[in-house]
Amino acid sequence: MKNNFIKQTALYVAAIAVTIGTASCSKLDEKVFGSKSIVAETGGGNSSANLESVYEATNALIGQGNFFAFQEHSTDELLGPTRGTDWDDFGTWRKIHLHAWDGAHNQLYDTWNGINSGLFKATLLVEAGAPGDKPAAQFLRAFIATQVMDLFGQVPYRAAADGPDVIPAVKTRAEAFDWIMGDLDAAIAGLPSNSGNIGASRYATKEAAQFLKARLLLNKAVYKADPQNPTAFGEADFSAADMSTVIELVDDITNSGRFSIGTDPASYWNNFKWDNFETSTELIYTRGGEGATQAGGNAGTNWYTGMGTHYNQTFSGWNGFTTTADFYNSFHEEDGRRQSDINGFTELTGFNAGFLAGQQYKYVGGNRVQVKDRSGSPLIFTPDVSLFYSTEAKGIRTMKYPLKYDPVTLSNSQPNDFVFFRYADALLMQAEAILRGGTDHHGETPMTILNQLRVRSGVEPLTAEPDLAEILAERGRELYLEGVRRDDLIRFGKFNDPVNERSTKSEAFKVVLPIPNQAVSSNPNLKQNFGY
């Protein structure tokens, strides 16, 4: 009996040992596969991101929504009217045009995340990347951080070595400005000049960094203003020294010998049409389009076509955004930037470049025919447009980036480079800096500079020196839909003024966007901007 008991007990123990002992085999570590890998915990030349991923991150600045929408819909250049059951979109476009956004606006959070993820990737490269990539990474970080500072008035910062639970510190607008300047000076010192090769503008160059530095200095008065009173700056705040530096930086860009202004309206459209990366002489910094040999995704310039064109046009769009009547009327009739026919384009698609107004046409079987709207009536774009109640054909549309059209397959593609920085903008900055008290050493005046652009566009040259208002108007005509209108209006103190469909002046604090609510609740170091 006793013997039996011992045998039994041994049996139980053995059974348990088999059950539990042999079985506890896994450490439960996660294994990843394929294109994914676990990020190394240490930095030092071992960064996870690569430079291509930072270039790719600038795609967040391209497209009809988010960043671009806040830069353009908030101004007189663009609005998104509700058309019956179309385009109400929960008021998202309307709220931007009316300056009626708040921290809950649905495009704010995506904008914030899109720009900031690029900022983090750039920081990984600057602080933990290969030394050879550093100057380019510094330019890219400055470029991306500028957008955060400009839109949101504060810049959060996460170091490459920070652990996952670190709450990012936040730089004020003034602190961020100085920080960005530091990156830019290092980038200018370390970057090569534009090589002049096709596609060279798609990469960081000395000239791109110089351009950005000039833009920042020109806007320094805005960025250094009191956050509680962000529009309280005057002419005195634009220091002569800064303005002279702007002029010198643009001179440096000119002296690279890579950039020039053309002589006819067609050369203006060379900056935007499908082969702009080959034909333009003005591209300083761009993102390559379809077919560009660059890492990461490509710019999608069809957004800038489709956002306005009607469903039934040759580039079938989504019949959305229009410009305001006042903005359209700010152009001279003969201005090639307003409307130009383009060879290899207009005779195939029925479109002109520039603004689309009046009866629209397309080609069917080689014949030019009227485009009809969805109820069968001729499609005639008219300047009058209501933000709340518009019908299908209301509003002047834009054709800033003429796409490539294949008349055989009846299809289109979008090889256009998307333009971030352009030489004409550099010259306009120079003209403005002279007017704001900077010293030019080459005898250029604001008038001679503006006239280069006016003559190229087929507009009567100025005969007297322009004032600041004239500079702003010329910037509008030259740079519309290039993502600078909001900044320009703020710098010239006009951002809060009424426009066609916004009848009252908006509050001064609206020159800075609110921090999205989700971001405020995720980071206790972020304080909601003044006024919101």
Add this chain to the structure above:
Amino acid sequence: MNFKIVKSTFVGLFLGLLAVNAQAQNKTVTGKVLDAKDNTPIAAASVVVKGASAGTKTAADGSFAITIPSSVAKLVISSVGYSSKEVGAEGSVIVSLNQTSSQLNDVVVVGYGTRKVKDATGAVVSLSEKSFNKGMIASPEQLLQGRIAGVNVTSNSGEPGGAVNITIRGSSSVRSNNNPLYVVDGVPLYGGGTIGSGNDLGSTTARNPLSFINPNDIENISILKDASSAAIYGARGANGVVLITTKSGKGKPSLTFNATTSISNPAQRYDLASPQEFMYGIKKTLADAGIDVTNVGSNDKGYSTDWQDQVFRTSISNSYNLGWGYSNAKSALKLNGSFDDQQGIIKTQGLKRMTFGLKYSNQLTSRLKLDVTLNSSTVNNSYAQVTNNAGYQGSLIGAMISYNPTFPVYGTNGKWYDNQDGNRNPVAIIEGYNDKDVYKKILANISLSYKLTNDLTYKLIYGVENGSSTRNTFVDPNLGSAYSQGNINIRGKDYGGVSTLFSHGRAAHQLLDQNSAVIEHTLNYDKTFKNGNSLQALAAFSYQKTNDNYRAQQAWGPIGTTKMYTSWEKDYPVGNRTDVYGDSTQVELQSYFSRVNYTIKDKYIFSALARIDGSSKFSKGNKYGTFPAFGFKWRALEERFAQKTLGKIFSNFDVRLNYGMTGNQEFPAYSSLALQQESFTGSINVITNSNPNLKWETTTSTGAGIDFTLFNGRLNGTVDYFNKSTKDLLFLISYPQPAASADRWVNLPGTVENTGWEFSLDYQLVRPAYRGAFGWDVAYNMSFLKNNVKGFGSTVVNTGEVSGQGLSGAYAQTIRDGYPLFTFIMPTFLRFDAYGNAVYANGAKDELQGSALPTFNAGLTNTFSYKKLSASVFFNAVNGFYVYNNTANALFLKGSLKTAHNVTKEIVNNIENSINPGSVSSRFLEKGDYIRLANASLSYAVDVKKGSFIKGLNLTLSGQNLALFTNYTGLDPEVNVDKSINGVPSRGFDYTATPRAKTITFGINARF
């Protein structure tokens, strides 16, 4: 969690249990079990030592032999449908059992074992074949829809094989899905296995993970509703557990054959304007808006096409099932094969399924037993382009509703008519897409049990689940430009002008392989003591590894392609294909668990269990979680004092108390790690932020219940109360920028509370006076549920995307403190003003409305029998919830007419102004309350001569979804189109879903 501690805890626990163990002499008892009424043998009756659960089963001739310790005095003989009997455990016995309607002795599967209903301490409900829903059953959950209190089954739409939501005792998770864990023949299903959409019309809806199972092969479905039972599945038990047991062989060799033929039609259709009403509506609308109507006539192409007729069909489905099996004292075998061909009511929608099942057991030696089960299935799905988030052009149903009824189906060139107005011809959507998948699944497990002693059994289970799915989608090049949009950009790489490529036709090829292997070691101890008390104990280890591998590729046809090619291999040259892209994941789960049941005098039953689960999804140091549970049952009528009081009314009265914790780890693998990914163009992107602190979501539940029997067994009832509180809610929140990704998984503070009452009653209203006399049974169940989010602070999560033209960015649902999950939020619509513009309350401010979660569910089944006929009628009612009619919001607006989109008759005639925007508002939010005549069936048992080769023949006529009573203006309020935002689930949205069918089925069931 330290392994050594875990191990030693278990060893200690188990040794403690075994401390009292002495081996005694054995004896063998033989006997025969017969039906008391006609002395026919009862096969598969259970013969067990009193107080224990282990024992033997009778053979086909009712005989049994059992070897037991000589100390055992009594055996308990039981069988489903009979009252059990105790007999002396000596020599040879003949036992006659009386038929009964009481279910107390039914055996329920409880996970890692079975228990009798009377011994179960938890809230476990078991449903067997006779209570299943009848008719055309596409997948197992349809068998039990509406039949069980506290179990809410909502099919998302009427699509064959489409996704289903099963919520057991309410929704407790904010973020991850609320579907239960499925366990088939003891092996936890990994699930998943089907691939999403491969087209550009929007994403298709998810599939049902159970659609591979042959419903005919199911013997029993058990549902573990409360934590005291579900905690045995630890980290996966929080949403309840559904245990599916397939059929096993019983008795003499017999062959069964079932065949059904079903005819289905859409149960409801949209009440659309006729061509005349449509043209009248356009003219009036434009004239009212002051728009010139001279060109309006161009919209009238003079045809009269009912697009619903073009899309819907009367579908015919067939199902065949052949089974063969036997059992004897030594072995049992069941083979089962089936073929189903289900047509959807939308042309091209359908499902073909072939299954094979094998279940075999063999008592190899007196101590060693082998069990093998195999379920293999091949499902061919055919899809129509019904999607959940289509924009203004609509997917198939949207196009069907809004396409101009004066347009012809085909143009003069013989191609699909296309007015070049950007709208999509529904027939082109049907015929121009070929979208099919093949889904193969093998579920197999093999187990060996070895009786170490008479009381102690060791069991090894090895199970595999292999699924593979291939989905090919082909698009006809003749579809106009309106059908091809977007850009092929795969992981950073562009593939050229898409409209150029797609004008030659396009294809998408997707593959998904899923493998799961589970190995389990269990030790079962089962002992009845001399004083009649009994102890059952379980100690186990389980390890499961699952791998997922998804690959996809897209392609376009060669230049000049003019017809749709449907062979991926042959027709799409390698040079016209994109790179292969995809993703792989691996998840491991390792668990230790133990359960102890102790029964004192058949009166007090205690149950305690704990499971320690480790998952690879969590970071080091955080991998293990512990899930304990306790249950207690008091069988009141075993008390002498109660017999004199309660016993006068009740013939059975049990009180149950339970408490337990269960977990939920339903979030994507790798969420605790920082990951980077390389694009096809060489950029390396950090894609996730690490979160080392992530842990399970834990649900703590307490409950109490009463089981009672009245009127001499004619009334059986159960009342349950429960309270569930879910904490450490898994959620994806904003990650402080700048960072690699926008968000990361965390455990939110706050809880989701579910409290509820469940009642179920079975009443033999008319007890047949004799065999064949009229009988009437009524089964009724109902449940009340209250859901609330607590401690959420100021966190507000919006979900419920509203789709349609002009509705980008719109949402209609919110999760916030103090309200139930899935509460609707939107401005309150009051009326149209004199100009036909909408007037909203309080300046059109967003206001909180009702929730999409029902507060009341009920099911009522009446079963009648008379002679050879039996009939049953089943009604299902769901109340206290709201449905957002996104279909109406997107399409049924006056403004639709202005752009020549068709609408319902009601819209043609209402006073809305055509420039009134269709903003989200309570105008489209409706009460969903409904009562459905869900199932009715009539069956007839044909007389068969004794001794003829055919042993039984049954004919059945059944109808499903025969009538719907509701005030909801959409087609059917039982709808749940996925409108999640950033993965936060939504509930109660109706957006151009596949309508539900009304089905009549004729079935024949023969036994040989």
